[in-house]
Amino acid sequence: MSIPYEYYIALSGLLMVLGLIGVTVRKNIIAVLISTELMLNAVNIAFVAYDMKLNDVAGQVFVFFILTIAAAEAAVGLGLVMAIYRLRKDVDVEKLSELKL
Amino acid sequence: MDLHAIAFWSFSALAVLSAFGVVFSKNIVYSVLSLISTLIAVSGLFFNLGAELIGALQILIYAVAIVVFYVLVISTVPQYKGQAVDPKYMLISIPVGFVIFMELAYVSIYGAWSSATGIFSPEVIGEVGNIKAVSSMLFTKYLFPFEVASLILLVAMVGAILLGRKEQVMEEGK
Known part of the structure; x- marks a missing residue:
C-alpha cells in the first residue's frame, strides 16, 4: 500500500467540509438532504481508512450501519419533503419559518 | 507511481470535483447526477483500500437505492425556480x-x-478474506445492533409511508 492513510483522511475532511458548505448555502431543501449524504460518505471514508491503518474491521461494520441509517434518513427526509410540498407548495428553506418567533 | 496511487488520485479527484458539482449546481437534477458520480468514486476508493464488501454495498445501497429515492421525489416536486x-x-x-x-x-x-490496533492484520485478512472477517464481527459481536438496524429500517418505512401519503378525508358516515 503506497498511499499514506493521511491522504484518505484529508479527502474525507474535504468532502465533509464541502457537504457542510452545501447544507449551509443551498436553498432547496432536497439539495440540503443531498449534501447530508455527502457528509455521511466522508465519514465512511474515514472509518475505512482508520480501519485499514489500525488492523481492525469494526469500522467497516459501522459503515454498514451508516448505510442503513442513510437509507432510513433518505426515506423519512424525502417523505417530509413531500409532506411540506403538499402543505406549502414550496421547497425553499427560507420560507419554512413557522417555528420562528 | 504504481496502480494503487493512480487509482487513489483519479478516484479522489473525481470525488472532489463531483462534490463541488453536488454543492454548487443550480439544477437539482445535476446535483443528483454528481452525487452518483461521487458515490461511485468513493466506492472505488473502498475497493482500493481493500474493503470489498463495503465497496459493493456502497454501489448497491447508495448509488442504486437511495439515489432512486431522490430521483423519484425530484420528479414529483416541480422544478425549483429560485x-x-x-x-x-x-x-x-x-x-x-x-x-x-x-x-x-x-x-x-x-x-x-496512536490508538490500539486490532487483531485483523493483513496476514489474517489475506488468509480469510475481507468479507469473512467483516461478517464474522457483524454476526457475533455486533449482532444486537444489526437486529436493531433492521427495526430502524422498518420504522423508517412506516414513517415514510405515513408522512408521504395523501390525506384523504372520506366522511361517508355523515
Whole structure:
C-alpha cells in the first residue's frame, strides 16, 4: 500500500467540509438532504481508512450501519419533503419559518 | 507511481470535483447526477483500500437505492425556480469551512493514529478474506445492533409511508 492513510483522511475532511458548505448555502431543501449524504460518505471514508491503518474491521461494520441509517434518513427526509410540498407548495428553506418567533 | 496511487488520485479527484458539482449546481437534477458520480468514486476508493464488501454495498445501497429515492421525489416536486445558493451564507461558510478542515486535519494527523490496533492484520485478512472477517464481527459481536438496524429500517418505512401519503378525508358516515 503506497498511499499514506493521511491522504484518505484529508479527502474525507474535504468532502465533509464541502457537504457542510452545501447544507449551509443551498436553498432547496432536497439539495440540503443531498449534501447530508455527502457528509455521511466522508465519514465512511474515514472509518475505512482508520480501519485499514489500525488492523481492525469494526469500522467497516459501522459503515454498514451508516448505510442503513442513510437509507432510513433518505426515506423519512424525502417523505417530509413531500409532506411540506403538499402543505406549502414550496421547497425553499427560507420560507419554512413557522417555528420562528 | 504504481496502480494503487493512480487509482487513489483519479478516484479522489473525481470525488472532489463531483462534490463541488453536488454543492454548487443550480439544477437539482445535476446535483443528483454528481452525487452518483461521487458515490461511485468513493466506492472505488473502498475497493482500493481493500474493503470489498463495503465497496459493493456502497454501489448497491447508495448509488442504486437511495439515489432512486431522490430521483423519484425530484420528479414529483416541480422544478425549483429560485436562487440555488444564498450569497450571504456563502461569504461566511467558506472561511468557516476552511477552519473546520484545518481542525479535522490537525486532529486526524496528530490525534488518533496512536490508538490500539486490532487483531485483523493483513496476514489474517489475506488468509480469510475481507468479507469473512467483516461478517464474522457483524454476526457475533455486533449482532444486537444489526437486529436493531433492521427495526430502524422498518420504522423508517412506516414513517415514510405515513408522512408521504395523501390525506384523504372520506366522511361517508355523515
